[in-house]
Amino acid sequence: MKLDYLNITGKSKVFFIGFILLALIGSIDFITGVEISFSVFYLIPISIVTWYSNKNLGLILSVLGTAMWVIADIQDLSRYASPAIPYWNGLVRFSFFTIIVLLIHEIKAFKDNLEEKVKEKTADLLKEINERKKTTDELKNKTEQLSELTKRLQNVREEENARIAREIHDELGQSLTAIKMELMWICKKNSNNPKLVQSLLLISETVDDTIKNVRKISANLRPKLLDQLGFLPAIEWQVKEFSKRTKIKCDLDINGTIELNPFASSALFRIFQESLTNVARHSEASRVKLSLEVKDNNSLEIKIKDNGIGISNGFNSKKTSLGILGMKERAQSLGGILSVAEAPDGGTEVSVRIPINEHLKYD
């Protein structure tokens, strides 16, 4: 504590205190006479001054200490064979003090150097940590922006699809219906010309097929049922249609009720569609189990599991496959995750989990 105090009071003050201490020791040495050795006590002020002040002041104190010691010694020259001996002893003692001063100076310099290096390294480390944190934050920001962009793009795509679907349905559908009516009218007018009527009926059949196709394309672009019935009934319809079309048996288990906003319901509907398309195209399955469960009132879990050949063989092998990638992006855009994996008891399982609170439909 006292040394700390010395350190902060400045170098000259330390020297002054060292000098007082040295004078005190020198006086005691003088009073106690030459028989009692005090050599080691002189080292106390010299060491303190060297450590807390500097090497030169330590050396000055060594000179003063040696002088005091010699003065104390020459008081009684009779005990020496030659009067030069106390001066020789003084020189030896000064050398001893000098070595101690130099050693303390070196140790102090080493310690200061070490402290400086530790400080530099700590500063470097802190800088690196800050830079890494900055990079991580930037990366997080970019990922969030990208995810937001994907979400917007999908939204735009859905809106655009819905618009094109409406246009195709309204414009093309109505024009085709008008053509068909016109054909029927010409047929009626030319009932006495069976050849022409037959040709017109053939054209009319083609128009009928085209109308059906237009409806199909329009329905695929934006599932109308989603708007008309809502999410869950649309899923039920989709599953029923799939089963009818493919002869693959489907067990749909819906647990809980949920009304999602158009963006979320479209995205999940597309995930269902792509999963079922994959089952039909790749799985060779005879049965699909689909479950949809609202968990803890805050998340929705969807599972689509088939009993087919499993996914491990073909998965990731085709760079052009976009279905699963698209499903994953859709799940991510809803803040959720989607995984496709081989089920433990065979077949393939698509599993989706999304938080629902931010995707609920508010009227």
Ligand SMILES: Nc1ncnc2c1ncn2[C@@H]1O[C@H](COP(=O)(O)OP(=O)(O)OP(=O)(O)O)[C@@H](O)[C@H]1O
């Ligand atoms: N239910 C499944 N059973 C078995 N294999 C599957 C199943 N679903 C997907 N796969 C495998 O995973 C691959 C990737 O599927 P993904 O839907 O990404 O692409 P795709 O269906 O081949 O092409 P598209 O881009 O038209 O969807 C498929 O080619 C298929 O080999």
Ligand SMILES: [Mg+2]
């Ligand atoms: Mg696919």
